[in-house]
């Protein structure tokens with residue numbers, strides 16, 4: 082069957098060994114070139130009169146591209162750091178059409194595409210040429226070859242750095258917050274900065290990394306966030322910093338940590354840095370880690386009230402609708418979170434330590450948010466209570 086079809090094809094078209102072999106590429110394990118040679122030899126014995134049985138350049142299908150792979154590879158000259166790569170090729174439409182036409186005309190059910198063969202051949206050769214690892218996933222870069230257009234493109238995949246941060250001053254948001262009036266273009270309200278706040282944890286942390294890695298952009302993925310006026314103390318909050326299109330991938334994280342901490346002394350501190358895979362971004366965004374908060378309230382609790390609070394908020398489920406103050410930018414839904422323990426202080430009557438699930442809004446747990454949080458400290462005491470100062474003093478370690 083293979084011989085008969087090959088005879089019919091060659092009677093009409095000139096094909097090189099690669100292209101001849103590839104028309105039956107899914108039949109056996111062998112290189113297409115080798116298969117093409119074998120078919121041609123058999124044909125010489127069985128049907129010696131077949132036209133084009135001796136290959137005469139150029140190949141109708143590939144236009145001899147397989148003879149030019151070395152020239153293509155010579156053009157690959159990346160000026161950035163990477164250890165592994167993947168290859169993609171762009172094949173012109175007229176060549177793909179010819180391939181499709183042969184498949185239909187001669188019923189070539191086992192045909193392999195020219196793109197697959199070129200990807201494979203170029204992948205092997207580029208790996209040897211650059212002494213880098215060819216990978217099908219989690220590769221550092223993708224090399225896009227236009228074999229018929231003498232053009233090479235590079236896609237540099239991002240790097241991901243895990244760490245924890247402490248926020249030591251109030252008044253800065255976690256991430257860059259675009260001006261709500263001009264959406265970042267710059268206007269009179271934001272003083273031409275395009276931002277609501279001059280600084281953010283994101284900017285203070287990522288600037289140096291971005292510069293060092295020579296990336297184009299960065300994203301800061303936090304494991305939850307604290308309000309602008311809330312400190313992040315204790316061992317810190319996990320985050321993943323994503324640097325896009327980095328020219329330098331091998332960063333000295335210890336040194337960068339020290340520099341970031343020196344520049345931002347008294348504001349933001351980072352620790353525990355390490356390189357991670359992309360998957361961790363989703364993981365840290367979706368885990369709700371338990372936390373301990375320290376809150377100052379605007380009323381002085383009696384001993385009786387302290388006792389009441391400690392006894393009541395013991396493994397207690399809290400039903401919380403999205404708070405009034407954020408409902409304009411977050412989905413309005415009811416969440417159920419637990420308060421495990423509330424500890425009052427012997428020394429003063431306005432301090433509370435609250436141990437609870439992540440994702441619980443603490444200011445509303447205290448005030449009740451006009452009945453949107455249930456139960457609440459205000460409701461339990463039967464009076465208005467407000468949180469005036471709030472800090473995260475510990476986040477349970479999970480990632």
Ligand SMILES: [Zn+2]
Nearest residue numbers: 097100140143
């Ligand atoms: Zn060919």
Ligand SMILES: [Zn+2]
Nearest residue numbers: 260263268271
């Ligand atoms: Zn503005």
